[in-house]
Amino acid sequence: MAALLAGAGALGGVINALAGGATLITFPAMVAAGLPPVIANASSAVAISPGHILAALADRENLPAPDRRFWLLSIGATAGGALGAFILLAIPPAYFILPVPALIAFATLLFAFAPQVQAWSARRRGGQAQESRARGVLPITLASVYGGFFGAGLGVILTAVISITDPGNLRAIKSLKNLLATFVTAAAIVIFIAQGSVHWPATLCMLAGALAGGYLGGHLIRVLPASAVRGFVIVTGAVMTVIYAAKYWF
Secondary structure, three states: OHHHHHHHHHHHHHHHHHOOOOHHHHHHHHHHOOOOHHHHHHHHHHHHOHHHHHHHHOOHHHOOOOOHHHHHHHHHHHHHHHHHHHHHHHOOHHHHHOOHHHHHHHHHHHHHOHHHHHHHHHHHHOOOOOOOOOOOHHHHHHHHHHHHHOOOOHHHHHHHHHHHHOOOOHHHHHHHHHHHHHHHHHHHHHHHHHOOOOOHHHHHHHHHHHHHHHHHHHHHOOOOOHHHHHHHHHHHHHHHHHHHHHHHOO
């Protein structure tokens, strides 16, 4: 099982570096290793969490200014991530298991249509910034609740919300998205760890693979078509949706 988890972590690290969507690989791998779904979700979140901050630091020149709006968004992301984690741990495990196929399907569809979502967001904002310093805080907070609860597709949701409320260039949007995702996952994993919901042997195996995969992905991004990676993630998500629907719904 160690090889499965490390391999899934490595693949997830590569996918996150190239396209995003690692949770669609790492969560099923944790479940396949025999972890209960809630523990699998928490452990997967811890294992792939360094990827967000590493991605943000890799594009330092596009990091947002630490102004009032940034800190409001960060507070919203942190609070939302913590709330989502509390909801996950507070509800009976059966209530998390039941929507898992739908959550995976939702994340897969969101990932598949991410370019269209981002194009729609760009048309909607029309290149005009809103003046409110608090713009986007509420939708970012709501998206972060989802991120703390499950997390797959969080990056796409955050990107879409930021694109609607902030007319910055795509690299700046991605940098802000990575920072906010870092706050979401950090808040969630602190709670997961404090509540003893992380299976550390499995998490450390996957974390080692994820770090290696992220490093490898940084090199592969120069030669491997992102469309190929996107296709792999979408097909994997669709297959996992069918498998988990058959397992939990029928």
